[in-house]
Amino acid sequence: MKSIExxxxxxxxxxxxxxxxxxxxKFTMQREAILRTLYEHPDHFTPENLYLxxxxxxxxxxxxxxxxxxxxxxxxxxxxxxxxxxxTQGKKFELGNKPHHDHMICEVCGTIVEFEDSExxxxxxxxxxxxGFKLTxxxxxxxxxxxxxxDEQ
Amino acid sequence: MKSIExxxxxxxxxxxxxxxxxxxxKFTMQREAILRTLYEHPDHFTPENLYLxxxxxxxxxxxxxxxxxxxxxxxxxxxxxxxxxxxTQGKKFELGNKPHHDHMICEVCGTIVEFEDSExxxxxxxxxxxxGFKLTxxxxxxxxxxxxxxDEQ
DNA sequence: CTGTGTGCAAACATTTTGCAAGCAG
DNA sequence: CTGCTTGCAAAATGTTTGCACACAG
Numbered sequence: 001m002k003s004i005e006x007x008x009x010x011x012x013x014x015x016x017x018x019x020x021x022x023x024x025x026k027f028t029m030q031r032e033a034i035l036r037t038l039y040e041h042p043d044h045f046t047p048e049n050l051y052l053x054x055x056x057x058x059x060x061x062x063x064x065x066x067x068x069x070x071x072x073x074x075x076x077x078x079x080x081x082x083x084x085x086x087x088t089q090g091k092k093f094e095l096g097n098k099p100h101h102d103h104m105i106c107e108v109c110g111t112i113v114e115f116e117d118s119e120x121x122x123x124x125x126x127x128x129x130x131x132g133f134k135l136t137x138x139x140x141x142x143x144x145x146x147x148x149x150x151d152e153q
Numbered sequence: 154m155k156s157i158e159x160x161x162x163x164x165x166x167x168x169x170x171x172x173x174x175x176x177x178x179k180f181t182m183q184r185e186a187i188l189r190t191l192y193e194h195p196d197h198f199t200p201e202n203l204y205l206x207x208x209x210x211x212x213x214x215x216x217x218x219x220x221x222x223x224x225x226x227x228x229x230x231x232x233x234x235x236x237x238x239x240x241t242q243g244k245k246f247e248l249g250n251k252p253h254h255d256h257m258i259c260e261v262c263g264t265i266v267e268f269e270d271s272e273x274x275x276x277x278x279x280x281x282x283x284x285g286f287k288l289t290x291x292x293x294x295x296x297x298x299x300x301x302x303x304d305e306q
Numbered sequence: 307c308t309g310t311g312t313g314c315a316a317a318c319a320t321t322t323t324g325c326a327a328g329c330a331g
Numbered sequence: 332c333t334g335c336t337t338g339c340a341a342a343a344t345g346t347t348t349g350c351a352c353a354c355a356g
Contacts, residue, residue, distance in 0.1 A: 026310055026355050047346080064313045069346065085238045088321065090345055104286055113284050123273050124295055131266050132300030133257055139294045142277055147285030179330050179335055200321080217338045222321060243320055 009039050012080075012095075019078045033058040034071045035080075044084065044092040044112050047072055084141070102140040108149035162192050165233075165248075172231045186211040187224045188233075197237065197245040197265050200225055237294070255293040261302035 007015065016035055020027050037054050038045070045053075050072070051065040072093050075081035083091040084103060092112075101116040120140070128135045160168065169188055173180050190207050191198070198206075203225070204218040225246050228234035236244045237256060245265075254269040273293070281288045 024310080028311060028355075030312075062313075066314080066347080067312065070311085073347095088238075088244065088344080104281060104284060106286070107289060113286070115280055115284065117276060117280060120273050120276050123270060123276075127268055127270060128257060128295055128297055131257060131268065133259070133266070133295070133297040134303060135295055135297040136260060137296040139292065139296070141292045142281055142286070142288055143290040143292070144281055144286040144288040150287060177335080181330075181336065183337075215338080219322085219339080220337065223336085226321095 030063045038095045104142040106146040183216045191248045257295040259299040
């Protein structure tokens with residue numbers, strides 16, 4: 001299977017459609033609007049932000065926030081999107097069309113930088129093995145202050 | 154300063170008292186009950202769980218969940234406790250009387266195993282530096298299935 | 307047509323806040 | 332006494348669910 005990251009929008013859409021079909025779900029305007037918005041903005045969205053943006057871009061669809069939540073959950077269940085947790089303050093989602101990576105978050109401005117480190121991943125596997133765990137997933141978030149925010153002080 | 158991990162309960166209590174004093178806060182029965190319960194149970198608590206346990210152990214104090222939340226936040230602000238996030242499902246707290254460590258969580262039974270790896274910490278520092286970040290904290294959680302749960306299947 | 311999808315409002319779960327009374331210092 | 336602390340109830344978040352109507356297949 002082709003890695004999701006390299007898909008054009010058309011291909012991504014096809015993937016989405018076949019997931020829908022194989023689950024007896026329907027392809028709707030709202031679902032497409034949400035997918036397209038995620039695709040066109042490579043940012044990290046809270047459901048709320050995404051909802052506002054979809055409303056702004058496709059006002060005629062009158063998409064409700066309920067549908068945004070439902071669609072994000074659907075995408076996540078089917079590995080087309082991933083979510084990041086931020087304590088009590090909810091989640092942020094991103095399209096899963098990127099290779100695995102982790103996040104570094106600036107505590108001042110909220111900027112999220114993505115990175116990937118295979119050495120760390122290998123060490124994680126080793127640790128899991130040592131404790132008898134079979135890893136299914138992991139979460140790594142580094143918190144700090146970015147160059148920009150430090151310059152401003 | 155002595156590392157918090159090695160403190161006896163009496164010493165921990167003194168630390169807590171001096172934090173209270175230096176912030177013009179008061180030492181109350183409820184606050185002590187919460188601290189003592191955390192100390193005596195080296196588990197990871199949700200505010201709700203802790204609230205129930207404190208109520209059970211010190212019913213005469215009639216401690217409200219509001220106070221548990223307020224005290225946990227107070228302890229966390231003063232580095233006597235740390236919280237872990239679990240998506241939308243709230244947080245878990247632990248007394249900060251342990252050296253730095255990360256967590257590995259069994260997705261079946263919810264067991265949390267603590268571990269520490271200085272090699273990973275060093276790599277994280279290097280990554281941050283490469284992106285111009287100054288790290289203040291990090292979060293690493295490995296998700297998987299523990300030996301026990303795999304044996305049962 | 308059938309059954310899934312939708313928006314709305316209401317329900318939920320978790321955490322925070324306003325308030326009047328209580329108690330530590 | 333002063334003013335921080337408490338419990339309660341209410342508010343605030345963030346997310347999910349029930350329902351009647353809409354619409355995809």
